[in-house]
Amino acid sequence: MVLVLDDHPIARQGLESIIKIHKPDVQILQAGTVKEGIDLTEKSQIDMAFIDIHLHNESGFDFLEWVQEKEIDMKTFVITSSSNENDFLRAKCLGIDAYLLKDAFIDDIVYGLKVVERGGKFYSADLIENVGNASEEEKKIDMLTRREIEVITLLRKGYSNAKIGEVLYVSEGTVKKHLSNIFGKLDLYNRAEAMLFAERNSEKLQLTLKQSEIS
Structure with missing residues (x-):
């Protein structure tokens, strides 16, 4: 059984028609919201889900996180208009x-479906080519340690050195050392600049932290 999660009825119907090309006998369920997708998954044995990331007033990531949290055995196929590197990562x-991006050819979608069914991974070629073309600021983030990312993330929230130390269970002196390292690696001069940097790159910082948790 296949689930199609997309907030546009026409997009859902179009994707269902494409899936039917490869699997004419499969039962396909449609959902327009994350809640509908979760409800259908709880009630049915979904083997594969096609998910759009940017839904109306919500995110397909919420569904993906729910699937991961519940450890549901399901193939997940993102098909979206977002070519944002952070979304992909x-x-x-x-x-x-x-x-896959929504402007992909029908043959690409069908081929991707076959690859996933065989246990492989399939990513948009255009997206793969662009991965790594991050901004200079994003590249600097890769030089930070996990602890330094935690420090600058808390700094973004307006925490004092003492408060950061309390949250991370380290001394205020250790926090000052981390900040000194952060300023050096990011070519910054003070807390205000660091806070602005963290605000501009909040998504990248959060993503890097999450990646370090699972690596």
């Missing part, structure tokens, strides 16, 4: 089996 962290 976040989806990979959530164990997706395929990631």
Whole structure:
């Protein structure tokens, strides 16, 4: 059984028609919201789900995180208009089996479906080519240690050195050393600049933290 999660009825119907090309006898369920997708998954044996990331007023990531949290045995196939590198990397962290853009050819979708069924991974070629073309600021984040990312993330929230130390169970002096290292690696001069940097790159910082948790 296959689930199609997309907030646009026409997109859901179009994808169902494409899936039927390869699997004419499969039963396909449609959901327009994350809640509908979760309800259908709880009631039915879903073998594969096609998920759009950017839904109306919500995110397909919420569904993917729920699937991961519940450890549901299901193939997940993201098909979206988002070519954002952070979206792609976040989806990979959530164990997706395929990631394709909505402007893909029908043959690409069908081929991706076959690859996933065989246990492989299938990602949009255009997306793979662009991965790594991050901004200079995003590249600097890769030089930070996990602890330094934790420190600058808390700094973004306006925490004092003492409060950061309390949260991370380290001394205030240790926090100052981390901040000194952060300023050096990111070419920053003070807390205000660090806070602005963290605000601009909050998604990248959160993603890097999540990747370090599962590696």
